[in-house]
Amino acid sequence: MEQQHELRIAVYPGSFDPVTRGHMDIIQRASRQFDRLVVAVLNNTSKNPLFTVEERKELLRQATQHIPNIEIDSFRDLLVNYMDYKQAHVIVRGIRSVTDFEYELQLASTNHKLNSEVETIFMMTNPKYSYLSSSVVKEIATFHGDVSDLVPPVVEVALRSKYRSKPAKA
Numbered sequence: 195m196e197q198q199h200e201l202r203i204a205v206y207p208g209s210f211d212p213v214t215r216g217h218m219d220i221i222q223r224a225s226r227q228f229d230r231l232v233v234a235v236l237n238n239t240s241k242n243p244l245f246t247v248e249e250r251k252e253l254l255r256q257a258t259q260h261i262p263n264i265e266i267d268s269f270r271d272l273l274v275n276y277m278d279y280k281q282a283h284v285i286v287r288g289i290r291s292v293t294d295f296e297y298e299l300q301l302a303s304t305n306h307k308l309n310s311e312v313e314t315i316f317m318m319t320n321p322k323y324s325y326l327s328s329s330v331v332k333e334i335a336t337f338h339g340d341v342s343d344l345v346p347p348v349v350e351v352a353l354r355s356k357y358r359s360k361p362a363k364a
């Protein structure tokens with residue numbers, strides 16, 4: 195009997211407030227390693243985001259239009275529960291620095307403790323983007339600096355209109 199092929203589904207969770215070229219690099223590389231990659235925006239009420247979850251999802255959708263095996267979603271549950279729901283076994287995270295590593299190790303160990311079937315894999319940043327974070331982008335955009343090399347074009351437009359309505363911080 196022919197063995198049924200099990201889809202290899204991975205989840206790339208994060209805040210994506212907003213998605214940067216660093217995230218895009220990880221998304222592109224991870225999408226080649228799995229049958230399906232779910233990019234999942236964490237709906238975390240304790241942070242004070244610039245973009246709403248819906249806006250972040252829409253920006254991700256537009257920025258990843260050219261990648262066929264991508265799904266954009268959001269979640270507010272424990273990540274391991276969400277993984278079950280998606281029937282996914284792999285969590286993808288990116289690492290830029292030793293500081294990221296410490297935080298990511300703690301996160302991966304916690305998730306492993308909650309469900310040892312779930313595997314976290316790490317992708318090293320493209321050195322071009324090792325300094326790049328959503329916070330850096332927001333900081334530059336607040337003062338109307340050029341972010342065209344840092345974010346996909348749709349995000350650049352969205353940032354411009356956000357900060358047009360919001361004056362730079364005093």
Ligand code: ADP
Nearest residue numbers: 207208209210216217287288289319323326327
């Ligand atoms: P979170 O709040 O979950 O850290 P982020 O949106 O900041 O969400 O990041 C999501 C994931 O993407 C994290 O694993 C982070 O380390 C990774 N990441 C962010 N920026 C980069 C980058 N420039 N290069 C590689 N990985 C990155």
